[in-house]
Amino acid sequence: MFARIYSLSLILILGLLGSVSCDRAEEYVEIKDSRTPGRFSPTPQLGLSFKDRAGITSSSNSSPESSKVSFFVKMIGPKALIDGEKSRFDAFCKTLKVGKGNPPFEWTKPDEWNAAEGTAMRIANFNFGPDKKGECYFTVLPGGGQLLANLNRWRSQMGLPDATPEEAESLPSRQFLFGDGKYVEIEGSFKGFGASDAEDGYKMIGIIMPELQIGGPK
Amino acid sequence: MADTESDIHKGSRKRKSLLAKLYDFFSGYLLAVILLTFLLALTYFGTMAQVELGLYEASEKYFESFFLTENIAGVPVLLPGVYLVSALLFLNLTLGAIVRVRKSWRRPGMLIAHSGILYILFAGFVAFHYTKEGNMLLYEPNGSDVRHQSDEIYNLTNWSIEVTKYDSNGKREFIHVIGPDQLGGDWEAGSTRTYVNSDIPFQIKVSGYLRNIANGKGQLAGLLSEKGAKDKGVRIIEGYGVEAVPTNKSMEFNLPATYIDIFSRVGTNKFDSESISSALLIGSGPLSPKPFTFSDGDEKWSVDLTRQRYTLPFAIELENFQKEDHPGTMRAREYSSDVIKIDTGRKVHISMNKPMRDAGYTLYQASWGPEGARPGDRLYTSLAVSYNPADQWPKYGTYVIAIGMTIHFVQKLFSYLKRSNRSRRREEDSQ
Amino acid sequence: MNRLIKSIRVILCFVFAASLNFSAAAIDSYKKWDPEIVKIFEAMPVQEEGRLKPMQTVARYKLMRINNSKRLRFEVGGEKIKVSAAEWLMDCLFRPEVAKKMPIFKVNNPDVIEAIGVEPHSSPRERYSFEEISSAPDAMKRLSERTGELGKMMEDSDKEEESKAARRDPVNAGLLSLKSAVNEFEWATNAFNFARDGIAVDLGEASEEFKKAEGGKSRVSYFLSEFDKIIEIARKPEGQEFVAKISAAFNLLERDMATAGVKDRVSMISLAMFPPISDDDEEWIKPGYLIEQLSFRKNELSVEDQKKFAQWALPKIVALEGLTRNVGSPSFVNDLKALSDGIVAKAKERGEYKNIELELLNNRLGLFHWALPFYIMAFILLAVTWLGPGSKISRGLTYGVLGMTVFATVALIAGIYLRSILLGRPPISTLYETIPFITASAVILCLVIEFFDRKGIALACSVMIGIIGLFLAMRFEIKEARDTLKVLEAVLRSNFWLATHVICINIGYSAAILGGVIAHLFIFSCFFNVGSKDFRKSVTRMVYGVTCFGLLFALVGTVLGGVWANDSWGRFWGWDPKENGALMICIGAIILLHAKMGGYIKELGINVMAVLILMITVFSWWHVNQLETGLHSYGFTSGIMFWLFIVYAIESAVMSLGLSCCFFRFPERKGQLGGVRTVFSVSFFLLAFIFTIVFVNLALLT
Structure with a gap:
């Protein structure tokens, strides 16, 4: 002072x-003032454009959060099981479309899978494999957050550290519902909701379609 | 003390020199009463002003200033600030209650109490000028994740511009800081400040500094698209411009923005007239710095408008964070962090009201986040860190004051009781 | 001006309450609950706001939020009926059709009730029943719309000023409080709907596999126990039709579940009345959570746990079904006792029950409410002694006054002590708790002074302060209508600092207030020229002594507060409004002492200054919390600004009375005073006078 x-x-x-x-x-x-960089302080991201520095994304200035919806489809289970079911996962994703009912979605269940009843969160919900260890479900969330946040949420479920924005953007695209979703494939140890110990050798595949504009402001 | 005052009054008033008169005034009760009255009024005004201005600006105006103008019933009145009043009070107290007072071992109470107050005032002065404070955010460990470590704190209210030099590997070499003292103050429309340093091969011209461009919801309300900026005649860089948004009462919600131009150095005190680079800077977040980068010759530099940061002389790692709510409510019953000082391995449990003290720094459990987290979400702990040489002084001061005042008032009470006993006895005798 | 007229009207109503006729009796008969049933119900433990408490406490504050009183009074066919809070809550839970007819909603402003299209009663004392409001066309809809708009505005941080102004509008404020009362009431009457009504679908009709049904309805317990089977049928290829039939049932179940309260930690409105299944879990369970976990969130548990949970939870739902369906039958009391015994036994096993009995005792004794009439009687006796001062009778009566005061004060202290034990912490941590504490310490201080200086002055003050303080505590409790026994935020949970800083500061407050109150005696004695010079001298001495005492505690308390702040968030002094308030009291007292020592003020000045310090203390104690800013946010209470300005106006008037004595009562001293002092005393007088007018105006404007 x-x-x-x-x-x-x-x-x-x-x-x-x-x-x-x-x-x-x-x-x-x-x-006059100066300081030495901290040993453990976050490394700055260099060479960003103004838009990236200010955190402006194409979606964030288009509409309020309330009319946005995120869609997710996710399959999780022991690695071997998941690898074997990949084709059915793809098939299921292709049949998933907007239709009658409430919530308004229709799909065809792969024959080998068992239907589990839906919850408020899980609109379509299946399990499969020995001991029903494999799970697949389709979720719709109002708002739902951006891609990176969702990716990191999934990664943390698999016991992995957060991904960088670049990693998130470089995920492969996949046609899903009404547009392009991002395809995610993660291996790690799974810690289910409420479970105390993580189980190793798990795999998760899924598609994230973040913050899609529904209806639009009138 | 009363005796001394009246002695001097009765004694040699006429003969006194100007200096002695001044001494009388500065050590006298009159000045004390005047200053205290000012202090009372200023505290009141400063408290009421917080409703309109918020704590930060009200403190700046009333409590950290030398002078200020206050509208009283529509009339602007010039008043001394609390800083000035406290300084004068310190002088008055030293001269009147310590130097001039008749010291008697039989009546030590007031002398002790006044020394205690002096001590606290002095502690306030030291704390005001030498305190560094900031916050440290540490995420709790999550699965196989490595523990979150940090040796940097950032201030919630003060902003600075950091000019960083990078080595060839892209690692930070050295950071020059344009502190809040150099960045603050009034920015009139059209004014610019050019920052130079002999170690920096360019100068930075800052223009159009805005204290806030965010609204109450945290959206960048002051950010203008190319078209909007053109309509308002605002300077455009990379397709965007900025305009001021009314400042938020809570200083930590304000987000500044500014334009900068970089001019290369061509001689010891000479700079190019053409800028090599220009940018629009918006205050960056504490956890993921995203500075504006450019090259000057072979050297890579960055400029970042950031909350004022300090590097600590030690690093901390979060081992565990616990949060416990009152059952069935969202009201926190207790939250605490187990941290490890990396270099020495010292383990400390920091909880509410139980800070960690190390190397002159104190780390407090301040809060936690993210807001509205549900069970199972990854939480972070927010530690408030401060470096204050006068940290514990007020505590000692309190003891001194309490002892002094107790001695004094107990003595007074006894002498009063003795007197009233005597008078009662006299009454009884006369009856 | 409206405000003033209204408050006068309220006072008038108070006076003539006895002669008022309750004409619109919406309820035509009322059958009292069996006292034994009430006794069982009152003592059932419930977890609310983080604390396990008896149902009686919950019921009392629920009723207070709707009705501004701890009991309900109405007339049925000329007979006056008193219903206790617990009885009322039982009516809501078990006989909602009766509860909806009781006159319970208090709306003082007829404009509010007119705004939603309900015919206003002739007297604001007459309450409205739920049926009366809900039967008026669109009344409920209008109420929701108007308050919904206000709510939206409140949430929008950019419309802060606008929303504050809107809430200040008396009709809007009235609508908001009516809406929250209606919500609270609706919740209570709907809470056990799931148990009473069941689900409006006949499972037997829906599918062959279910047989149990009652007149087209299924019991929730049955529905839940068969939940797996229902899902199984629905999932079959031919289940389409079945799904269509029961989907309405699912919606209803979801709504009932929400009303009965799930485990979301946000809604404080439902009854968390069942101890949790696991002994490690601290959170008690609301009935809705049982439904949720047995249906929609069943698959969160393993198959084994599902079974265990169902075994534990279903009997509880069955018990509630039994109770709600057999109201009035002789078995009700036994069923309730069985349910309550189970819960109480579990609570005892968990070691949570011991305070429930103590709290029931505390509720029954009502020590604070008890102390008040004793102070009032003491005051009346005291007034009698003033009729014949010095006589033998009056001396005897003085002992009576002393006895009553001591008795009332002991009750007050016992009340504070009991609360302290119940919460396991020092006696002050909320704004409410400061009131009895400050009252008690001021009264004790008075009694100590009286012991040394037996002139009856301090005794009179003690009685006055006792009455004012306890009355204030009573009004504040009704105004807040929240349980005053509160659990604390993490930062306040430090018994050391609560016992040192908070106690010191509050003793400081009480001494500062006491000093100001005693100073009134001096000013009145001067102005009206009553009382001897000796009397004034001893009053001044008391004021001076009390101020010194107060300064010691206020100063040490303030600085200790800084030390605490330094330990809990890293700064000694942050110019927080509450800190500033405490500092202002200290500065005021220090000015008084130094101005006296410097010879700038004499007897009158000391007393006027003491009144000013009283005003500062009121500012610091109450006003600062109204600023809606700062860290000490433990008590923003709306609607007390009016009374604050009234207090300021009165005190400014007292100060100007006192200052006028300078040239009006002691004109002979004028010469002595000297020019400068005359100027000062005149200008101070004018200032106090102007402030009186300003504060009266402000009070009228709020």
């Missing part, structure tokens, strides 16, 4: 000098 008073007076003096020399309010200030 001493420095503050000192430099304020310096600014004042310089400002006075400045105003004498020219009419514009132009001040010259000597930078």
